[in-house]
Amino acid sequence: MNRRRELLGRLERLGPGLRRRLGESERRADFLTRFGGVTLYQVGALRHLVKHGPLTMNELAARMEISPSSATQLVDRLVHHGLVERRPDPNDRRVLRVAVSGPASDAVHDLEKETSQRFAALLAPLTEDELEVLASLAQRIVEAPTRQYGPASDSSGGSL
Numbered sequence: 001m002n003r004r005r006e007l008l009g010r011l012e013r014l015g016p017g018l019r020r021r022l023g024e025s026e027r028r029a030d031f032l033t034r035f036g037g038v039t040l041y042q043v044g045a046l047r048h049l050v051k052h053g054p055l056t057m058n059e060l061a062a063r064m065e066i067s068p069s070s071a072t073q074l075v076d077r078l079v080h081h082g083l084v085e086r087r088p089d090p091n092d093r094r095v096l097r098v099a100v101s102g103p104a105s106d107a108v109h110d111l112e113k114e115t116s117q118r119f120a121a122l123l124a125p126l127t128e129d130e131l132e133v134l135a136s137l138a139q140r141i142v143e144a145p146t147r148q149y150g151p152a153s154d155s156s157g158g159s160l
Contacts, residue, residue, distance in 0.1 A: 021122055034107065036081045045074050046083060046100055050108045054087060054097035
């Protein structure tokens, strides 16, 4: 087994533990049940709306990288839960914007604060130099062009 395949396997095995440590918390579960069992995907939409303010359906779809019809279905469910409302755009009455309700906005801010604290605690054992390396590597992964899934290749272009 070559070293690259071994390291990729190691990272893959660490994935579930990292996701658990980074993502799930009692606070997030409380948030989800507090608002009628909304999904993490819906929480993602709420986070976009809190961060960027009222958005049109197309703007929300673009930010979430989903189709406008998927965004409409998502917003319909959030409206049903009372977490967002559709409002006319002040500059163009033909346009509707999606805005977060007050209680949902407060809850998202609390969740964001808790997530930041959890992330800081998780990374506390790392030095600033190690954080710099981790941040640089994560940025490279995020900014890399999207590839279709298929046979993995090594750095020389051959298959593993």
